[in-house]
Amino acid sequence: MSENVNAETAASPETIDFAKMDPKFRDEVMEKLKNIDWTQCLACGMCTAGCPYSDVINNNDPRKFLRKLVLGMREEALKDPFIWNCNVCERCTVECPMGVNFGIITRGMRGQFGIPTPGFMDKVVNEHIHSGNQMDVPQDEYKETIEWIEEELQEELGDPNYKVTVGKKGAEFIFGLNAREIKYYSHELQEILKVFYYAKADYTLGEHRWDCTNLALFSGKNDDFCEIQRPFFEEAVRLGVKKIVVTECGHAYKSTRLFYEKFWDGPEFPIISILEVYDEWIKNGTIKVDPSKNPEPCTVHDPCNLVRKSGVLEANRNVMKAICSDFREMYPNRQYNYCCGAGGGGMAMPEFKAERMAKAKRKIEQVDATEAKVVAIPCHNCIDQFNDMNKEYKKGWKCTHITPLLVNALILPDWAPKKQEEE
Incomplete structure (x- = not known):
């Protein structure tokens, strides 16, 4: 474990x-x-009290x-781990009486x-700028993956005429992906598209730009951030869609929202x-x-990026309550919930794995208290962390996004092909 991970040893006094x-x-x-007016800080320590990890690592x-x-301690601040x-x-910001936003300060x-970026964050950012997606997937591979998913769904749905909608002009919404759903987890995109099929959704995938993720959200380099995010919005304009719907990933959602707002x-x-779309479809x-x-x-x-930082407080739990017969809340939850330990780009900085696993214990305590066997994690960064902690601490949870649970709970409509009804 990294030498600066020490929950027992207090930091030595420092001379100013x-x-x-x-x-x-x-x-x-x-x-x-x-x-960001951080000069209003009262030095009260509520931020440190609110941070779940201030006593976990130095x-x-x-x-x-x-x-x-x-x-004005320039040298000490710029070298501070x-x-x-x-x-x-x-x-910490939730607890601050003056509303000082530490996330924005740290990112800035x-x-x-x-300051040099650790890990391979800059490498991924540069590849994203070059290729248009964080997994550096060539465009022909994107098209081939979509074609493969289409063939799989034609058989699974029992509908030989099924087509994945790509590059459709005038659709209700463009669906923004996480590139992992093309590179590694195409079966998860397949599940999402299955829900779209039964909902008769008027959607399109991007033709030229389709990835909503952006690791410059974590590196804090705004020029890179904008260079990555802008082309997806230009794709939405080109296709003339009415809305942007972002996949089950807090980082992708926050990146899209931040670019749009700023x-x-x-x-x-x-x-x-x-998740908000699923929630609405179930309710109506x-x-x-x-x-x-x-x-x-x-x-x-x-x-964190979806709930505390973007205000999507109820959709994930509303859907879970609708599709699971034994749903159990973690405490604290919503905006008071604890980061899983992979926030801030932790998954892109492998040298910080020891710190991530030390922080994971807070989340493990939350999950264990529920005695849940299935943990739904609506974010790709978070689910990678959960999979790591599940293995590291031998917890035996089933870690999943929400969509597979939703698909499992679907009641097929009357118009569904006979093959699905018989199964």
């Missing part, structure tokens, strides 16, 4: 050298972190880091001061999570479900 304080550094930070104290900014130890989950410090200067688009009867088909005790994780 007033001669090294640089008032200009404070002004520089203020300029680069525009619209150098994970938000209050201490912010004081370095306030005091906190910058990359922080999960950028904003759990990462990207605006020339950097997009084109037509307006509602940005919607697929577009799709019907039978929760008895998922009888095992189930719980659901609240991804």
